[in-house]
Amino acid sequence: MHELAKNLNGILKGTCAAELLSDYGRRMYVPKGILVQSAEAKAKANKYNATIGVALENGSVMYIPAMKEQFAPTMKASEIFPYAPMGGVPALRKIWKEDMLEKNPLLKDKSISLPIVTCGLTNALSIVCSLFLEIGGNVVLPDMYWENYNLILDEQREANKVMFPLFSGNGFNTKGLEEAIASTTGPVMVILNFPNNPTGYTPTPAEADEIFAALKRQAEKGRKIAIVTDDAYFGLFFDDEPFHQSLFAKLCDADENILAIKCDAATKECMVWGFRVAFITYGCKGMTDEQYDALMQKTMGAIRGSLSNCAMSSQQIIIKGMSDENYNRDKNVGVKKLGERYFKLKETLKKHVGEDFLKALPFNSGYFMSFWCKCKAEDLRQKLLNDYQTGIIRNDDHHVRIAFSSVDVEKIEDLIDTVYKAASELV
Template sequence: MVVVGQNAVALNSRIRAHPTGDLLSRNAETAFFPKDGILAWAGKAADMTINATIGVAKGPDESGKMKELYIPTVMRQLKNLSPEGAVAYSPPKGIADSKDKENEDVTIPGLGTRWKEMQLEKNPTLHGIDTSTPIATLGLTGASYLALKLTCDHGDEIITTSHYWENYGLMADDIGARIKTFKTFVEDGKGKIIGGLNIGGLREMLLAEGDKKTLLLNFPNNPTGYSPTIEEAGKIRDVIFEAAEKGKKITVIIDDAYFGFLFTPDAYGESLFSLLANVHENVLAIKVDGPTKESYVWGFRVGFITIASAGMTKDIYAAWEEKMAGMIRRSYSNGPTPSQKALLAAYGKNADDPTYGQYLAEKKVIDKIIEHRFRAMQMEFELNKNGLYVPVPTVGGYFSCFALVAEQMGNVTAEDLALKLHEEPYSTGIIPMSRTEFRVAFSGVPIESEGENLKGRDMRQLFVNISAACEDIRR
């Protein structure tokens, strides 16, 4: 039975006020735009002095106006596109390998092939392990949705952490599946976080009744920014192996949207895909990644999907790739050519290509800005902490979460705090994630040293405002 949420029911009622409302499909009956979701809160904060709502990297221009940061090499390739090259269709799998016009014995890598080479650079454990060739999708959302459509049926459960991106729920609704969560962190009996990743909760879910399991893991996590330690990553692999050995058939979707944004030394530095690609023949590992965050091209709408499993032959991989291409063809047909071509040109023909070297150097500059903002966030919290809210464990990403201390804040909710921060003199945007937790997108909040005239709208002011608003609202 399809469960239709209250927001969708309200829309359905309004649509059915007209005779054409009877034409609404059963699938569309479950759809709604989250009016209290991330994008809605971001819209409310769009014109505020400090906007810590959306996961982008912004910095001040010469006039002090906040604008999206970008990698110059990528933008140059976009400008260099010929009109005929920009308007042509790209294949459903993405720009393909091609022969060098001057030497047909030389193959020029397409986007999927080049991305796979880059995956190996960033995940050396994958060397020697067979995987599929990454297929380009319509953003990482498109890759995540394709992964779920590939493996989930109506009525299936999708296991994930209790802290998860809201779009997972919308995707589950669309395919008739349902999200089932385990507590992200080890907690005491009162819900207070007292430890790291809740491996025991994950194990319990995987070993529960039912032979088919779908597990969706996102690290660094949105919204918390947490990622497993080296020890925790090994334990995740072990419990998945244990469940597979007991006959469970497990799809593990690894959402690597924020891959590489790790700012503590004990975090596992590779994708979990490295540990799971060859873990067991009963485990299908699906890596969802892409340039959206890694290459700072949020609007390019390019993502990738890669699969792996122990014992898969090249023929089986080819069949999976054709299956994915078929699903793309029957939905949005193909991805945006200008974005794909600009990225492929920026990534160069190989790791030794000077253009790729320049891309990496320019990317490192923005990476460092994000890291400095992460450390500034931690410092400013410490300088302004008042015992009314505490940080949720984090190691990087684009976001961090904070939890109101119930003993101090009483019945005040994270939404109450977010609304208070909208008022003057605060003019600050954050995202309430649950009754007591709120998310801060530190990636988009500068620190004072980044430019002139930032005082009053930088990371320091953000935490001055949060602490003051907490004091204000509980009076």
């Protein structure tokens, strides 16, 4: 093991993070190689800087005019073409944390790390699982989850997935979550994604309290828990039913045996799907700034060893956009439009009460809702596609997903009526 990795492990000694790290995580560090030496040269080499492999002219980055012309005149070449720092542009990390604190009042006066920039939410989850989930290790998650988890958990980490039913009645199955954790031994990872993909469900404030209590009970028994909050759809709340803050805000100081890891992204929050900018933030009761820095060093080592750094231009555009005085107003316009679709969907479903060949699962947020279908889900998908020119997603043998986010409000009613009509023809 490299001495730098050993030093970071020494700093983390005595924390639950040290016990939760995988073998890969324990071996991670930021090498004092090209990027570190180049950063030192940037600060001190005022005469000549012959370190990093970037083409410069008179101290400024060279570029092809046809490339620069594709950006707004307000974008400087230095904000487009150079490499970004391993952990992300400092100004973006700062503004994202400030925004996080504003949206999550429970974080006030709590100690958390500075967010680290990753190349999209998938990359954030992949890095976190590599660092904190041993090959073949235990990971607890609901039975309704984003299919991309399979590539990360099954293929990359060969994990033992311990699943529990997402719902108990019309609400979150906290008992199932706790029983799933209790059924495992040793360090365990828990992944909770709210608003949930594919169901569009977020726990209520009371359920959020129950989740907190369940995890804390397990931690007080000595269990070391890495709780990953996949907040990909955070902020897409349309009424008062769901808990409007991230579970991370409750869990980041819950217990010394709980390492809370927030994975979120500009992807949906800023409506910049193709920019591929996401974040990893850590929180743990009793963790010092030096220990948070050690975790960030390991995370940046994982970034350096896989994609090196994330796109400079995407990060700079997000900084400028979030700093604009009209950003929140304009963002709320988009969220309001999604809310109109959500309420129209709720209204339309009332027409179909009693049609038991389809059952809408509970939903209260996000982009999606899901149906349980009496027929085979793939048969329904194919019928809608071939007979009604309508595309939906099959989740499993008897569940389908509807992305109301991608359908204009005036078309929602016909969409749902069409799904019911097709399903009725298959029973």
